[in-house]
Amino acid sequence: MHSYLADPDSVPVTADAMAVFERRPANKVLLDDTDPLTCNIEGHQQREDHTEYIISVVRGIRGTDRWRVRHRYNDFVELNEQLAPARLDLKLPRKKVFGNMDKNFIEDRRQGLQVYLDTILAHPLLSQCLAVKRFLDPPNYPDSMEADAAQAVQLALRGTSIVSLADPLPALGWRARAFHQGATEAGRRQLLTWCPYGPDRCLTLQQLTTVNKCLASIQTHEYCRLTDRAGLRIAPFCPAGSLRDVISGSKPGAAPFLAKYGGVRPECALLYSDIRTIGRQILEALRLLHQRGIPYGHLHSGNVLYDGGVCRLTDLENAVWGVPPYYRPYLVRHRRLATTEAADVYGLGHVLHELTFGRPLLSDRLERLPPDLMPELGRVLESLLSEAALKSGLPTVEELLETPLFRDVVPPLPVSCAIRMTPQCRELLRTVKTSTEQRLQQDQRLYRHQRRLDKTEALLNDEEKRRVRRQLQRKVGDRGGDEEGPAGKGSRFQLELCQAAFYSSPTASAATTTASSAICGH
Structure with missing residues (x-):
């Protein structure tokens, strides 16, 4: 939970800034309220008379500040009423009295609630609304x-x-x-x-x-x-x-x-x-x-x-x-x-x-x-x-x-x-x-670094790239190895195969992250 900073010595200050400081500042809000929130309804849990949806929330660019909150459908209805003055069609899934504990219905509602939250967080004004922040991050935005x-x-x-x-x-x-x-x-x-x-x-x-x-x-x-x-x-x-x-x-x-x-x-x-x-x-x-x-x-x-x-x-x-x-x-x-x-x-x-x-x-x-x-x-x-x-x-x-x-x-x-x-x-x-x-x-x-990681991940998961990798494997198998010498086509196919195998391996993401971090200076 973020709170007011009580220890002045825990505030990072540059060497240039220290030239004019008598002491380091204290008591400021560490949390940047403009940092975007993203969320994913990753599951649900059955209670005696209702269903609670488990929402994973991530703040900011780094993706390291994450937590989970639980909300039932009535909580979404209350949030929608608080956002009603905006006069926007947010498409909250409808309430159902009978059959609301059915597994297929719960999954359909989960998907509808996910679209509902994504629409809110994509809107510049709604995403900064206090009701939304309290819904997704209640410890940092208490009712008091x-x-x-x-x-x-x-x-x-x-x-x-x-x-x-x-x-x-x-x-x-x-x-x-x-x-x-x-x-x-x-x-x-x-x-x-x-x-x-x-x-x-x-x-x-x-x-x-x-x-x-x-x-x-x-x-x-x-x-x-x-x-x-x-x-x-x-x-x-x-x-x-x-x-x-x-x-x-x-x-x-x-x-x-x-x-x-x-x-x-x-x-x-x-x-x-x-x-x-x-x-x-x-x-x-x-x-x-x-x-x-x-x-x-x-x-x-x-x-x-x-x-x-x-x-x-x-x-x-x-x-x-x-x-x-x-x-x-x-x-x-x-x-x-x-x-x-x-x-x-x-x-x-x-x-x-x-x-x-x-x-x-x-x-x-x-x-x-x-x-x-x-x-x-x-x-x-x-x-x-x-x-x-x-x-x-x-x-x-x-x-x-x-x-x-x-x-x-x-x-x-x-x-x-x-x-x-x-x-x-x-x-x-x-x-x-x-x-x-x-x-x-x-x-x-950090934003540019994350964009590069997202592009790399999309490249690794692309079906077309996997198809090309399989074709390379078949070509190398048909040629029977490096028959044309170190400088021949077989060697080039071996190199392409190694590259394809690397980018599809579990260590590719970590290696790419390290390389991107070096480029960004982190």
Whole structure:
């Protein structure tokens, strides 16, 4: 079971990072909630009046973090009810009153439940839903999470009279561990967010406080309190909401996250002129962050407040707090997206796609564009999301600002602010950027390594290869060995036969794994 880290000395820190550390950080969530889960219903067990299905669950790329959970059919029904606000046809197998203990029926239901879980885990929003994580990984997502967070908020605000707390706002965002609560201050509506530190955190509490003071002039919140385990921020409530709210035609806090964004909704694309203006504002904000050396990487439509035609980026402190970004599962798949700057530009591509078509891109890349799309917009989307761009590299913020789509756009407000950056703060931000990118690049190498292993396994199991091996065996047998000398065809057939025999042997997988590991540097 993953938990908060209690021993500071157990956190791995690079030698370069130690140059600015007074002590190693403690109390962060070791678990990366964005790591994909895969599962396989590998069997079932009969009880007195029901059947329990045994589900094998694997987290992440390595495949070493695995466990089993047991669920009866009624548990699947309860999960389906929790996901119902998404308005998606998930095709849960139907309930059967009589004959539900028959072996053939149980096997058919097992296959149907497997398809049901695969559909959920393949969906970017459903796979991050707290109900799904509790279903597959109950020890790491206990039912007491919300109550514990509410108690921690009370303790963090004890002795202060900053705001008056209102009711919690469940399911406001996509993060499973973030806790949101309404608040008021002098009659103004506020939004309180409690967010535990993530696995990329590499600074001590004192260093976090130093960086937070330097970034105070560009952050959207008015109050921030840092504790050992999490950060608390209080920001003015934006009635218009984020770009995601504008696109979906909803209001912030009016409905749970899945109800607003999870399912099929009417397409509400923005005007071409609005897309250009919004894109220009986001690019100007990203240019400011990149010029000042402030890592971000958390750009998506839910992190862009939009009010009166003016955009403001939120959650600027997430990278410093070590929280993994929304698109991290996509970043891991492409080696060209190995920096926070590339992650920002890639996130902009998803935002522009959502603004253009009124729906999110539920994939890591763009397959095709409609022929009637504006040429300038189409070229920018292809340069950010196409397979060719992801292989060759994305343009920089400066290059995007010089494209015809954004070159002549005048932002409604100038994007400029005075950031007092001390040398210590600059060094700490460089440490955060380096640490975040190193873990991302390590996961990218693991992903490529696993892809090679999967291809090798598919090659070894291919029936055509086995047929070729049998043909080689017959040819060598007909020739009666190496009759043409060491340099003849018989010797070549012997070599091919040895290769075929090796790749079909039980040691082939282990040997291939060792070779691939050497290539990857592991």
